[in-house]
Amino acid sequence: MQPILEARGICKSFGALRAVQDLTFSVNAGEILGMIGPNGAGKTTAVNLISGTARPDAGEVRLAGERVTGMAAHRLVRRGLVRTFQSTTVYGERTVWQNIYRGTFTQSYTGFWSSVMGGAAYRHQRERTVERVERLLADLRLDDVRDTQARHLPYGRQKALGIAVALASAPKLVLLDEPAAGLSAEEADRVAEIIKKVRETEVSVVVIDHNMRFIAQLCHRVVVLHHGAELCIGTPREVTSNPLVIEAYLGADHEPA
Amino acid sequence: MIETPATVQAATLWRIPRAAAIVAVLALLLPLVTGETFLLYIATLVALYAIGAMSLHLVLRLGQFSLGHAAFMGIGGYTSVLLVTSLDVSWWLAAAAGTLLAAAMGLLVGPLVLRLKGVFFVLFTFTFGEFARQVFVEAVAVTGGSEGIFNIPAPAGFTTPTSFYYLVLAAALATVAICGQLLRSQFGDAIDAVRESETLAHSNGMPVFAIKVITFTISCGLVGMQGALEASFVHYVSPISYAFPESLRFVVINIIGGLGSLWGPVIGSAFLVALPELLRSWVDYQWVLYGVVLILLMKYLPGGLMDLPALMRRLYRKSLPGAERSGGQR
Numbered sequence: 001m002q003p004i005l006e007a008r009g010i011c012k013s014f015g016a017l018r019a020v021q022d023l024t025f026s027v028n029a030g031e032i033l034g035m036i037g038p039n040g041a042g043k044t045t046a047v048n049l050i051s052g053t054a055r056p057d058a059g060e061v062r063l064a065g066e067r068v069t070g071m072a073a074h075r076l077v078r079r080g081l082v083r084t085f086q087s088t089t090v091y092g093e094r095t096v097w098q099n100i101y102r103g104t105f106t107q108s109y110t111g112f113w114s115s116v117m118g119g120a121a122y123r124h125q126r127e128r129t130v131e132r133v134e135r136l137l138a139d140l141r142l143d144d145v146r147d148t149q150a151r152h153l154p155y156g157r158q159k160a161l162g163i164a165v166a167l168a169s170a171p172k173l174v175l176l177d178e179p180a181a182g183l184s185a186e187e188a189d190r191v192a193e194i195i196k197k198v199r200e201t202e203v204s205v206v207v208i209d210h211n212m213r214f215i216a217q218l219c220h221r222v223v224v225l226h227h228g229a230e231l232c233i234g235t236p237r238e239v240t241s242n243p244l245v246i247e248a249y250l251g252a253d254h255e256p257a
Numbered sequence: 258m259i260e261t262p263a264t265v266q267a268a269t270l271w272r273i274p275r276a277a278a279i280v281a282v283l284a285l286l287l288p289l290v291t292g293e294t295f296l297l298y299i300a301t302l303v304a305l306y307a308i309g310a311m312s313l314h315l316v317l318r319l320g321q322f323s324l325g326h327a328a329f330m331g332i333g334g335y336t337s338v339l340l341v342t343s344l345d346v347s348w349w350l351a352a353a354a355g356t357l358l359a360a361a362m363g364l365l366v367g368p369l370v371l372r373l374k375g376v377f378f379v380l381f382t383f384t385f386g387e388f389a390r391q392v393f394v395e396a397v398a399v400t401g402g403s404e405g406i407f408n409i410p411a412p413a414g415f416t417t418p419t420s421f422y423y424l425v426l427a428a429a430l431a432t433v434a435i436c437g438q439l440l441r442s443q444f445g446d447a448i449d450a451v452r453e454s455e456t457l458a459h460s461n462g463m464p465v466f467a468i469k470v471i472t473f474t475i476s477c478g479l480v481g482m483q484g485a486l487e488a489s490f491v492h493y494v495s496p497i498s499y500a501f502p503e504s505l506r507f508v509v510i511n512i513i514g515g516l517g518s519l520w521g522p523v524i525g526s527a528f529l530v531a532l533p534e535l536l537r538s539w540v541d542y543q544w545v546l547y548g549v550v551l552i553l554l555m556k557y558l559p560g561g562l563m564d565l566p567a568l569m570r571r572l573y574r575k576s577l578p579g580a581e582r583s584g585g586q587r
Contacts, residue, residue: 051460053459072459073459073460074459074461074462074463074464074465077460077461077462078462082460082462083460084460085456085457085460089457090457091450091453091454091457092453093453094453098446101446102446102447102450102457102458102461102463103461105443105447105461105462105463106461106462108443109443109447112444112471115442115443115444116438116439116442116444117438118271118442122443165457165461166460169461169462
């Protein structure tokens with residue numbers, strides 16, 4: 001079966017710093033792929049290159065077979081690739097409902113005139129969008145805080161909201177940049193449950209993190225990055241027992257997953 | 258649920274807010290109270306400035322701070338004036354051409370300037386404003402240079418102060434309708450999203466750059482319309498009418514009125530246009546008092562005059578017996 005995402009030999013340098021070097025990997029439909037590595041390994045740069053936030057110096061990115069290298073982020077969202085960010089995850093001043101509604105933009109926006117004049121297409125789409133927002137609120141257990149400003153939510157629920165906003169665009173693939181960063185173990189487990197639920201809806205997921213425990217419990221396969229290059233790729237067990245990974249990242253006293 | 262552009266229902270998208278309807282009716286009745294006096298002249302000025310201030314409000318809602326908006330007013334003003342005085346085109350067609358040309362210039366300049374952010378956007382718009390003013394000064398054969406163009410006629414049928422007031426009021430109400438509808442729509446919600454976080458707006462699939470260019474273009478067209486109307490109101494145009502202080506005035510009106518809603522520029526215009534006129538009784542200190550009032554406003558109402566009811570409520574609560582104690586308990 002054709003992979004949902006293919007990155008072939010993507011490279012990015014900032015001056016003399018080679019942030020990502022010749023990175024090749026693919027994500028299969030319905031798969032959760034982990035991307036892991038120490039700080040400065042190039043994880044976020046790799047996500048930026050795939051999601052259209054930055055343009056690769058070389059290499060190619062394909063989404064469901066279509067070449068999308070360097071395509072603007074909002075066009076990629078329309079094609080089904082959406083991402084979350086490490087820090088900026090939600091519109092703090094807006095309610096939970098409004099945040100998710102904004103996430104539906106590619107689904108609900110019917111064009112300038114239609115949206116301003118409130119035409120029939122807009123009204124029809126609006127009803128479907130409201131249903132979609134309500135379903136996401138229920139699925140991600142956010143309906144009790146629907147009218148709460150996002151900045152007043154606990155950090156763990158802000159992360160859950162960030163995922164809900166990403167899912168609102170009906171994506172084929174979601175890139176989650178450190179969804180468990182700054183969370184307690186309990187909160188991280190809750191986010192992991194949400195991500196597993198996302199996969200059940202046939203959405204593929206790429207999770208970027210540096211917490212091996214979090215990644216190992218979630219992912220089918222893991223890519224390990226080191227100094228911007230791929231160190232190894234495999235199942236969590238294969239990766240955690242790989243001597244190169246142990247030496248470069250995990251440390252000698254690490255227990256395999 | 259809080260009603261905002263994101264939650265406003267399709268059925269209520271066209272609802273006219275009650276407060277806006279009341280203000281519109283009062284504005285329509287105003288000439289019956291004032292007659293053709295100095296007050297009507299001020300009211301006409303307020304309505305004129307409200308058009309430009311509302312147009313700038315759209316750009317400010319994007320999170321961009323323009324210091325060159327008067328240049329587009331000048332493009333609208335000179336275009337309409339030249340068509341009327343030199344080519345004898347009908348006033349209505351000339352005003353429409355001025356509006357459209359200002360919008361077209363916005364569409365031309367927007368894609369260049371809207372890639373800039375923060376202080377770079379401010380500097381570019383300031384420079385563009387000065388560049389446009391210099392063009393108005395240098396193109397003596399067309400614009401009359403520094404001396405400007407005199408004896409600009411009002412449109413036929415709108416030569417009396419009352420009729421011209423109604424013409425300007427109609428334009429101001431149309432501007433309210435356009436800006437209000439735009440900001441209440443899903444497109445308006447996208448404008449707010451861009452201001453709140455461009456990064457998130459991109460990742461929500463919003464075409465951020467297109468949203469900016471469309472909004473900027475509409476804004477420039479509206480301020481161009483003000484230029485056409487104002488030229489016929491004062492019967493005179495010159496580069497000084499479109500210089501930096503005019504651009505700054507639009508910004509100050511928005512800040513003093515409040516940046517949070519379309520009421521801000523309307524209230525700001527009423528206050529800032531009327532204030533110097535009301536201070537004329539103390540002519541020696543007029544501009545000193547004007548400055549003092551502005552400083553006090555910015556100190557005590559940082560959110561603009563829109564915050565006045567909240568300030569009054571706070572003061573009222575403080576004045577109640579036992580307020581200090583309950584305040585201490587909070």
